Amino acid sequence: MFSEYARRPGSGISGWDGRLARPNSGRDARTTRTGGRDARATRTGGRDARATRRLVCRFSLLLCVLAAVNGCARVDAQPQIDRSADLVEQRLGTRPAWSAPWDDAAPPWDAQSVLEIDAAIGLALRNNRELRAELEMIAQADADLVQAGLLTNPSLNFMMMFVPGGGKTMLRSAGFPSQALQDLWLIPSREQAARSELQQAVLRVADRAIEIATRVRKLHVRLQFGQAAVELVRQNMALVDQSVRLLQTRYSAGQATQVELNLMELRALRLRSELSAEQAELRALKREMLMLLGLAGAADVWQVLPLAGAELTLLPDDEAALWARAADERLDLQAADWRMRAAEDRLEMEKLAALPDLTLGFTFERAPARRAPVNRLGARVANAAAQGLVNGIEGGMPFPEVRPIVNEPREIKWTLGPMIDVELPIFDQNQAQVAKAASECRQRAAELEARVQEMILGVRQALLAAQQAGEQARLYRDEIAPAVQRNIDLAQESFAAGRESLAVYLQAQEDLIMARRKTLEYERDAIIWRAELLRQIGGGELEPGPRPSSEPRPQGSGS
Template sequence: MRAKEQELRGHGMGPWPQDGGGTKRASRRLLACASVGLALSGCATVDPTEDYDWAQREVASATGEDGFYRPGEEELIAERVDELLADGLTAQESVQICLLNNGEIQTLLFEIGVRKADVVQAGLLSNPLLAGAVRLPLGSGSTTTELRLVQNLIELWHIHPRKRLAQSQLEQTVLEVAHSSANLVAQTKPAYFSATSAAASLAAARENRDTAGAFLELTRERQAAGAATQVDVNAAHSESLEQQAHVRDAVYAEFEAKRKLALMLGIAGRPRDLELLDALTEVPEWSIDLERLVDLARASRLDLKAAAKNVDATWSALALEKRYLFRNVRAGISAEGEGGDVQLGPAVVLEVPIFDQNQAQISKAEFRHAQAQRRHVALEILVDQQVRGAFEQFTLAVDTARLYEDELLPLRRSSLELARESFAEGKTGFLSVLEAQSRLLRSRREYVNRLEAVAISVPALEAACGRPLPALRAASGGPQDD
């Protein structure tokens, strides 16, 4: 070789041919291959629109509402929220606003885009490696130039399970986001009914205050007629003042309940400005079947579906780890120029799995898969018990509210009327009237709380079953109308 170099130098030729020679052509081929790879990678885009649509469908199935936040639609959402708030707010409209305007739901939705990017990334090959070297002679030799372009070909074996894993994780994330959104909706309805209950409690407190005030006036009249003492007047006055204090407490309780509702709706401004249209006035007359609800929950709960997807994802991760015995098998072409000669041929770089055969990562993936399976089984049991608990809560709330409505409150009113009549006629003492009145006032407050318990138990049952109330009634064989 050195003799050849000396011969070339003797003819006045440098280490590379004047016209670029074969090495330049080889370099152009290498760069062309790299350009093709770069162009192909540029075709990959991240568009989570279909996944947003899927999440919206799942949320609609769980809540009965189609509206859902979409990134980039903030102005339209603000207009829609203003429309819903314009003429007062129903419980179902509060659900719509929550799905559109709740900041936590908006934050969760971007996680779908993150997972979609992971899916796109999983389908991409790693970039090829372009290596070059120039070795200058220390003595009279010629300059040697090397170029090498290699690609990790083992990724062709990895890419399918890698994409399958990323897709399973995306599907799991979509279901988890939908489940979290449905849970926030399930919290919004109780917040709404707590606010309406607070308003009803305020109305009841004012009614109790008026009742106590009327009794105070009656007692003063009896004192003027000589049928009551100052002790009786002081006791009636004390009761009246206590009811005034209850009114003040109820005013703040209403403000606080509306403030919490505004927070769930993502609304700034004065909470007292919220006008709530659905009052706590009725006890449901319909019934539902427990076992059918349990079956419906097993088929509908989004967290169960997400847990099943997690089992699939961990299985895909295990399959991928088993293929990672060989992580790097790079192959390509190599060109070397020395003097005027150019040599072109294949190049291979192989990672030999002598010390690390990925045993630990495979075992870790096996544990993760077994863990996901057990978590899914445990969640099935949890769902079963949550449905049964929510059903009992609903049944008890309805039965107790009906007891107050049909029996206890009418009895308290009748007792107070009789006591007042007897007191006015001088047949009954002051304490009998005061006791009857106190019992009625207490029962009124308790009845409002019972109605609130009924109203809150319905969204709790919806959340436990993963479906809205019309679907629950349909599953039990009843009409779907509220």
């Protein structure tokens, strides 16, 4: 009976097969049709998901390739430092031992032995702290060049929105990193500007090295002449001591007065004071040299090679030729020119930066989904008991209903597409930065012209001073000093014989001391100004000028 009732249409129990079943077969049919549609949707969603995964994999592979290529950039400033060292070697004949980072090995000089000029220049180029700081500018400029060629890092965002009542959350993201495209037209101009700055840094460091080498050379000459000045004062003291002994003999014989003896002894005391001053100045020069060598705390007991004889070569007279050579050879002028080019490159970059920023990427979105059906056994039994109670209240058969396990698919929608982010240049068209870059171009051009003017003045002044010092040194060495020496010999002989007064003898002695000192000073100045002239024209050597005519040139005349 129960089975027949169960098989009856409209009995409330459809298709009884020995187990508890769901009533209302029409609803089951609709559920079956809906399940078919869900299955088809699931298959379609699966195909879309596979296509999405393929697209994601391809784009990710492209990003990995770009990251690998862009990540191969290396920062190595040593080749650029070697270029600067080559320029120094071409102009000085001495190659600096430079490295980055700086080599802190012990210097090859012990600060006690004799210091030669070549060793001093090499040590200064290797150990000078100012030059060490300048050398780091090359490393910084090289790093800026590498940085200028790098793409901007892509950006990635992710957003989650929770569904009220539970279920799949809504996801929204730029699923692939978005990339700014303005680098495509900005990188060439950025690289060109950074390359110009790097070239300027290389030239600036080389010029700074030549400047320091010139300072060392001039200071070495001053040290040589300082040592010679100390010896000269000692010679003058020996001459005065000889005169004091002679005057003491005459004083004992009653042929000289106490006043005359006191005058001679005072002269000896003044020479002792002069000797002390010369020694103090010599020590100060040594300490300045130690600072240039990067050894400011070392002792000053060392010596330089004694002066073998000043070489007073003739200098060229053609100032225009020297200007032209300086314009071609001066590294600071070349550095200023590259600095102006860098400003021009930055101007072009700012003009390109006025274009709107453009960012390209891909975005995806997953729509929210309802809560999944509950398929746990305890939950299904409880649902069946509750449904039976409801059926009994409504007048139906109060049989419990246990729903079968049904994996009803949930439709999850994914959307994927490109994303473009474009700047709207409404308020800022970069006109201020363009105007600033244009002003910088004019500033760098004016600085270059000012440096050219300084170069011309420096060449003219150094040439004039070197020529004047050379003429004076030759005059004192070849004419005045021999005449004064003959006069002191005659005055000393006449004074000893009583034919000349003490005043005449003292004047002759003063002339000899002054002539010796002036000869030494002019020879020193001639060598120093020659070194400065070489610095002003960019290094190298000077072609000897024409021999002077027999007619003396007026003092203070130029070329």
